[in-house]
Amino acid sequence: MATLNITYQGQSADYELAIDFATTDADIRRIAVEIVRSGGARGLHLPNLPANAFAAFVVDRLAGPAGEQRIYLRPKVPFGASCCGS
């Protein structure tokens, strides 16, 4: 049992996920689309979410503050927020 955290368009929500921690990234992305379409993650209900919405997203598997298994599906974060190279 892991908790899946999905961040999309500035909103972030948890979903209790009964899957193996080592589930592939592709499967995590596919499952996340279904969760968001169905409204399973509180605050993230987008019935028409495109199937490829998370194609460029990153999957992180980390232990939470209490040692629990957490999977984070999040946008890429390539920047230190500079407009011109810092």
Added chain:
Amino acid sequence: MLRIVICGVGALGSTCVQYLRNVKAELRLVDFDRVESKNLAAQWFVKQSLGKNKAEAARLQLANFYGAKAEAMGVRLVPNNAAQLLADCALAVDCFDNADSRLALSDAARTANVPLVHAALAADGTFGLVRWDERFTPDREDSEGQATCEGGEHLPMIGVLGAVLARTIQDFVAGAARHDYLVSLSAVTRTT
């Protein structure tokens, strides 16, 4: 007093630095770039800093506005000088804007056994994270030179992320804590 090196004094780095003006540490600021007029929309620089090196400009602003001291290193961090820039530092902070610089800094910090915390922002300004080096892998841009904060439209998120990073640094200085955070438009979530 311990020394902290801030690597990259652009939007995130300069925003974080202003919140570190009373931290119980000496600050070393590293950035090769110069302040341009477009930077005023999203970075903690004032018109009087235009044309100055960013590290030096931030040093001067800390001194002139708050009487806080810092050391400015107006160079680009590369493998050849990284050890020198990290010398005598108890903490390194990554506010760079590209994966290559982040990797060079990670390599140098690991070699020198200097704790390193990263801060990074999504291209659309809706999400960011603060994460310690042992759990961090840099993301590459979708396309080289991808624009981020042109016009300063992401300034509120930069402010939140810079503040969370500053708090993370404060916690490390106070008790060697190493907390990670996710920062979205709806919440700041501690993840370790």
